[in-house]
Amino acid sequence: MSHVIIGPHLITFDQIRIGQWPEMAQYFKNSLKFCQDWLNGQESFSINTSGSTGKPKTIQVSRKQMILSAEATRRFFQIQNGDRLLCCLHTDLVAGKMMLVRSMVWNCPIHIETPNSKPLKEFPSCFPLDFVAMVPYQVENTLLDPNSLKAFKNIKxxxxxxxxxxxxxxxKISQWPVNLYQTYGMTETVSHIALAKINGDGNLVYKSLPGVSISTTETHQLVIKAPMASQDTxxxxDLAEMVSENEFIWKGRADFTVNSGGIKIQPELLESKIQGAMSQFFPDSxxxxxxxxxxxxxEQLVLVIEMKNQDHMPSVDFSDSLKSSLDKFENPKKIHFIENFAETQSGKINRKETLDKLYQSINTGKMP
Known part of the structure; x- marks a missing residue:
């Protein structure tokens, strides 16, 4: 029987099952309550979606779906009983909940940390972790902190x-001795259904997990058939290019496509092209x-930058750098600065709400 570690407290799965844990912050209580429900055999759980297949909503996810997802990940990474896990993602959302489920299904000890930008800061530099999930901004901040970076190197x-x-x-991260993967998935598929090896060459090819079938529609939207998904199909x-029957390249979101004078432009592809220019001129935005x-x-293509200093204007050098990185029809007609982007519940940029706010401000003459 394995256990959960929260700060100085080691709580066994048996103790969690009967609700025996010390007084602690509400976030940890909520995490342990989910584990208690799971260990006592609860069959269905409510989870909020992020809107990958439509408007955000609350769906019911079954215990069977979660187990199938956890087992597919175990087979992919060849996880062994007793391997050490770290949960540093919010356990109100599917990514954090699935880390807890993996611990219980795999019978592995798990450390639970409050979600923050540097989740490894308090870990000893020699402490081994076998399986960890993070979001990009956590990885970025981990690399900037010497103590976190030492612990990062000990992740398998x-x-x-x-x-x-x-x-x-x-x-940056491909040079470190860590087995690194970018995930593809959504709440409706109960976390990831495909993984892409990160090797530093910028080309991410996603490979579906065991038991998952993928294809695309005539309009290149990705279609998923997976035993852990909420629907059969x-x-x-998401727009995708099939590489093989179980591999694809992600091209961006169909609902983000900009249609300007009949020319369809995929924003995510342009964003990757100007990373160098943004790092040079607006590194923190x-x-x-x-x-x-x-x-x-x-529609008119625009570039929107989050910037506290509303008086800042793009320099000629920045505009020239954009032109050298982008094709003729990919150059933004205007560059707008907004103090704060709207965000989804999971912390992603809410593009539609941000653009709506920007458009309204342009019409009223008030800065967003």
Missing amino acids: NLIIGGAPISATLQK LTTN RYFFGGLPHDLFG
Whole structure:
């Protein structure tokens, strides 16, 4: 029987089953309550979706789905009983919940940390961790902290999800002796259903997990058939290029496509192209491409940058750098600065809400 470690407390699965744990912060209580429900055989759990296949909603996920997901990941990484896990993702969302499920299904000890930008900061530099999941900003901040970086090198398997990883970050982390993968998945598939090896060359090819079938529609939207999914067949809003019957390259979101004068532009592809320019001129700013309504072209391509200093204007050098990185029709017609981007519940940029706020501010003459 394995256990959960929270700060100085080691709590066995038997203790969790009967609700025997010390007083602690509410976040940890909620995490342990989920584990208690699981260990006592609860068959269904409510989880909020992020909107990958439509509007965000709450769905019911079965115990069987979660077990199938955990077992597919175990086979992919060849996890052994007793391997050490770290949960540093929010356990209210599917990614964090699945880390807890993996611990219980795999019979592995798990450390639970409050989600923060440097989850390895308090770990001893020599402490081994066999399986960890993070989001990109946690990895970025881990590399900036010397203590965290020492612990990072002792991770055996790291999966990174929640948002696409930048080519710059890929190059940074690929030099370390860690088995690194970018994930593809959603709440409806109960976490990831495909993984892409990160090797630093910028080319991410996703391979589906055992038991998962993938294909694309005529409009290149990814279709998933997986035993752990909430539906027999899921047609996603993600655009993909099939490489083989079980491998694909992610191209971006169909609902983010900008149609300007009949030319369809995929923002995520442009965002990867200008990473170098953004790192040079706006290293601490988030950004994205999007479309704003235009009388003549239907939509106009714009670049939106999150910036506290509203008086800052892009330099000629920055504009020249964009032009050298992008094709003729990929250059933004305008660059807009916004103090704060709207976000989803899971912390991702809410592009639609941010663009709506920007468009409204342009019409009213007030800065967003």
